[in-house]
Structure formats: C-alpha cells, structure tokens
Amino acid sequence: xxxxxxxxxxxxxxxxxxxxxxxxxxxxxxxxxxxxxxxxxxxxxxxxxxxxxxxxxxxxxxxxxxxxxxxxxxxxxxxxxxxxxxxxxxxxxxxxxxxxxxxxxxxxxxxxxxxxxxxxxxxxxxxxxxxxxxxxxxxxxxxxxxxxxxxxxxxxxxxxxxxxxxxxxxxxxxxxxxxxxxxxxxxxxxxxxxxxxxxxxxxxxxxxxxxxxxxxxxxxxxxxxxxxxxxxxxxxxxxxxxxxxxxxxxxxxxxxxxxxxxxxxxxxxxxxxxxxxxxxxxxxxxxxxxxxxxxxxxxxxxxxxxxxxxxxxxxxxxxxxxxxxxxxxxxxxxxxxxxxxxxxxxxxxxxxxxxxxxxxxxxxxxxxxxxxxxxxxxxxxxxxxxxxxxxxxxxxxxxxxxxxxxxxxxxxxxxxxxxxxxxxxxxxxxxxxxxxxxxxxxxxxxxxxxxxxxxxxxxx
Numbered sequence: 001x002x003x004x005x006x007x008x009x010x011x012x013x014x015x016x017x018x019x020x021x022x023x024x025x026x027x028x029x030x031x032x033x034x035x036x037x038x039x040x041x042x043x044x045x046x047x048x049x050x051x052x053x054x055x056x057x058x059x060x061x062x063x064x065x066x067x068x069x070x071x072x073x074x075x076x077x078x079x080x081x082x083x084x085x086x087x088x089x090x091x092x093x094x095x096x097x098x099x100x101x102x103x104x105x106x107x108x109x110x111x112x113x114x115x116x117x118x119x120x121x122x123x124x125x126x127x128x129x130x131x132x133x134x135x136x137x138x139x140x141x142x143x144x145x146x147x148x149x150x151x152x153x154x155x156x157x158x159x160x161x162x163x164x165x166x167x168x169x170x171x172x173x174x175x176x177x178x179x180x181x182x183x184x185x186x187x188x189x190x191x192x193x194x195x196x197x198x199x200x201x202x203x204x205x206x207x208x209x210x211x212x213x214x215x216x217x218x219x220x221x222x223x224x225x226x227x228x229x230x231x232x233x234x235x236x237x238x239x240x241x242x243x244x245x246x247x248x249x250x251x252x253x254x255x256x257x258x259x260x261x262x263x264x265x266x267x268x269x270x271x272x273x274x275x276x277x278x279x280x281x282x283x284x285x286x287x288x289x290x291x292x293x294x295x296x297x298x299x300x301x302x303x304x305x306x307x308x309x310x311x312x313x314x315x316x317x318x319x320x321x322x323x324x325x326x327x328x329x330x331x332x333x334x335x336x337x338x339x340x341x342x343x344x345x346x347x348x349x350x351x352x353x354x355x356x357x358x359x360x361x362x363x364x365x366x367x368x369x370x371x372x373x374x375x376x377x378x379x380x381x382x383x384x385x386x387x388x389x390x391x392x393x394x395x396x397x398x399x400x401x402x403x404x405x406x407x408x409x410x411x412x413x414x415x416x417x418x419x420x421x422x423x424x425x426x427x428x429x430x431x432x433x434x435x436x437x438x439x440x441x442x443x444x445x446x447x448x449x450x451x452x453x454x455x456x457x458x459x460x
Contacts, residue, residue, distance in 0.1 A: 027370045028345055029308040031299060032235040035288050036124060037242040037328065039317030040337035042285055050258055051282045055293040059312055061350055063343025064387050066357040070400050070409055074316035074328040074335045076126045086363035086380030089401040090454050101127035106375060108363040109146030112233050115372045118226055121150040122218040123237030132162035134172035151218050156239050160191040174211060183209055194244040197326050198269050200276040203246040210248050211239045216291035223298050236295060238288050243327060245280035251287055255279040263321035264433040274321060309344035309369050313359050331407045331416040332434055336400050347387045355393035356409040397452055408452045415449035
C-alpha cells in the first residue's frame with residue numbers, strides 16, 4: 001500500500017509526541033524570599049504571637065515547614081556567606097561583618113548561572129558589607145557573585161551611615177532614590193533620633209518610599225524582565241524586620257493596641273515599651289508578607305507558579321530583649337533560630353518537620369532542583385528528600401557559630417560551647433525560653449553533644 005500524505009502526518013505527529021515525551025522536564029524557576037533578622041517564632045503559628053502573615057502561612061500550608069531551623073551564623077555577612085558558598089561558618093572565610101565575600105570562592109549563584117539559569121536578585125546581599133559602597137545603581141558587585149541582573153542595596157543602618165560619611169551623597173541605590181524624591185535628609189535625621197532599643201515612633205517616609213516596598217518593586221521589575229524561554233532564579237532580600245523599629249504611619253495604625261507577650265528575663269524597658277517594640281516588629285513582618293503576596297501574584301500572572309520552587313527564610317533572628325539581649329550574634333534561639341518554609345512542584349503539602357535543619361542547606365537544595373551537581377567540598381545538603389517525602393531528615397544535627405561560641409542542635413536539644421564559660425544545654429521542646437541550663441545535671445548528654453562540635457582549633 002502506498003505511503004500517502006495522511007500516513008506521513010500521522011508518523012510525524014507520533015515522532016513529535018515521542019520526542020516531547022523523551023525531552024527532560026524544564027528545571028523549575030526558584031523564588032527565594034529572604035527577610036533580614038526575622039526570628040522563628042514570629043511566623044510560627046504555634047507560638048501564639050499575633051502576627052498577620054496570610055501569605056507565609058499559605059506557603060507553609062502548600063509546602064513544608066521546618067520548625068527547628070537555625071542559621072549557620074547569626075550575623076548578616078557570615079550568614080549570607082555560608083548560604084552563598086554552602087560552607088559552614090568555620091569554613092566560609094567571612095567570620096564577621098568586617099570581611100568581604102572572597103571572590104575566589106564559588107557561589108551557588110554562579111553555578112546556577114553557568115547551568116543556564118537567569119539569576120537575578122535585589123535587596124540587601126551584604127556580601128561586601130565593610131565597603132559601604134554599592135554604586136548608586138546597585139550594580140557594583142552583583143555580577144561578580146554570579147547574578148545575571150539585579151540591584152544590591154544598602155542595609156538599614158548602612159544606608160544612612162554611608163550617606164553621611166560621603167558628605168550627604170548617596171553610595172547606594174536606596175539613598176539615591178530617597179535623594180531623588182527629596183527624602184534623604186529627612187531619613188538621615190530620623191535615624192539620628194533612633195538611639196537605643198525603645199524608639200518606636202513612625203518614620204517620615206511614605207508607604208511608597210519605605211525601604212521594603214521599594215525593594216519589592218525592584219523584585220517585580222526583575223520578574224517582568226526575566227526571560228520566558230529559560231528558568232530563572234530570583235532572590236528578594238528584604239531589609240526588615242531588622243532594627244531600628246521604623247514603620248510608616250499607616251503600618252503603626254494597624255498595630256497599636258495589639259497585645260504581645262513580654263520578653264524572657266528582661267529588666268531594661270517598661271512592659272509598655274516592650275509591647276510597642278514588638279508591635280513595630282510585627283508591623284514590618286506583616287508588610288513583608290503583603291509584598292510577598294504581590295511577588296507570588298506576579299509569578300502566577302506569568303503562568304509559572306506551578307513550576308516555581310518558593311523558599312522563605314531569614315539570615316538570623318532577633319533577640320527582642322530576651323535575656324536582656326537584642327539583635328543577633330547570640331547562641332540563644334531568638335538570635336539563632338530562623339523560619340524555613342519551601343513549597344513548589346513535587347513538594348509535600350502541609351508537612352511539618354521537627355528534625356534540625358539549617359539555612360546552609362538551601363544552596364544544595366536549589367542546585368538539586370536545578371539539576372546542577374554541587375561542588376564535592378560543600379557542607380550544604382539538599383533538602384529534596386525531605387520535601388518529596390522520601391526522608392524525615394538529611395542530617396543528624398545542625399551547627400551554628402559566632403565569635404567565641406559554637407552550638408549543635410540534635411533533636412530538641414541545643415548545646416553551646418563558649419570559650420572561657422560553662423557550657424549550656426537546653427531542651428527547646430520543654431523550655432523554649434531557654435531558662436534552665438541542663439548541662440550540669442546531664443554530663444553524659446553534654447559530653448556526647450560536645451563531640452559533635454568542630455574543634456576549637458578550627459574556629460576562625
């Protein structure tokens with residue numbers, strides 16, 4: 001029987017269908033939402049803290065929440081260097097905020113870009129923190145770290161510090177924006193008034209000019225410019241809820257009168273002032289949640305939500321007065337504990353993981369989903385076996401460190417070694433405020449956990 005045109009079309013269609021079936025699936029897009037100084041319990045539903053985060057809670061309902069996640073180092077530059085390199089604190093070569101990220105040390109951003117991803121990001125990267133120079137367009141270092149496009153901007157304190165040191169001239173894109181709209185001097189003057197931890201009055205900035213809202217608009221613009229014919233990675237680094245507690249008048253209005261629990265063992269501020277601080281902190285988190293909703297909506301409008309991995313975390317926490325301590329750098333959980341949520345294609349829905357985890361593992365996770373082989377020497381471990389439901393943990397314990405202390409988390413126990421001080425051992429399940437040191441009464445457990453810490457000789 002002769003082979004006619006109809007047969008040719010059928011054969012061609014079958015061949016095309018076969019080739020499509022054999023073609024590897026497109027790697028997922030990756031959206032990484034990364035606030036600064038967000039402690040774990042302010043987005044943890046079981047904590048009882050009255051924070052309004054519907055978009056973050058939706059991510060958790062549609063994905064996996066890690067309730068015992070910690071940062072590898074509770075300070076901006078080291079935490080972000082650990083993330084970028086996939087290396088633990090004692091190997092990341094950025095021990096404090098006084099060092100630049102070494103450019104001879106590879107980043108997972110570079111590996112993603114080299115594999116064909118369009119890698120973009122905005123906000124505070126803090127990978128060259130001591131220089132106080134981002135370029136007024138935020139382009140000065142962004143491509144060296146592995147980005148295809150992006151805007152690297154100043155952190156909250158660094159912005160005004162750099163501006164005044166340069167003779168009231170912007171050294172980064174956010175202050176350049178405020179300078180352009182005539183609000184730079186008002187912003188600097190406002191920060192000069194915010195001494196101590198009790199300043200909770202509103203900022204003179206409008207909602208439109210507010211830092212995190214400006215960062216979110218940059219993220220939306222980067223999404224608009226992202227190509228449709230290749231996978232993209234977008235990291236949005238919000239400046240909040242980092243101190244100072246500067247919120248806009250409209251943000252303040254929504255939170256005054258809301259009750260909050262007092263900090264653990266604090267004798268510094270009045271109870272009323274502590275509530276005001278926590279109201280402002282919560283207002284910043286709610287505002288970030290609103291911006292996250294806008295960014296996810298943009299992904300949905302692009303028709304890409306079903307093939308986008310979304311990760312939400314923070315570089316470190318904030319003590320908020322617990323133990324008479326503020327900010328970070330401390331081994332207590334307000335400082336070292338962080339939220340960690342992932343959702344997306346192939347990820348279990350509504351799963352809660354209590355095994356120890358670390359933001360260090362995001363590097364290997366992103367590379368795994370992108371189909372990129374990680375460097376053999378990195379410490380990061382892919383969370384994909386947990387996310388897909390094939391495992392309940394990928395590491396037996398998690399590490400963190402800063403200055404003279406190192407800690408290890410195993411199950412619900414946290415052990416802290418500090419040079420020149422007695423060790424600390426806390427049961428986070430039964431003592432989340434870390435008020436009872438179990439080390440003296442549990443010498444065998446303390447000794448076993450001590451062996452899991454890196455040698456003090458290897459500390460930076």
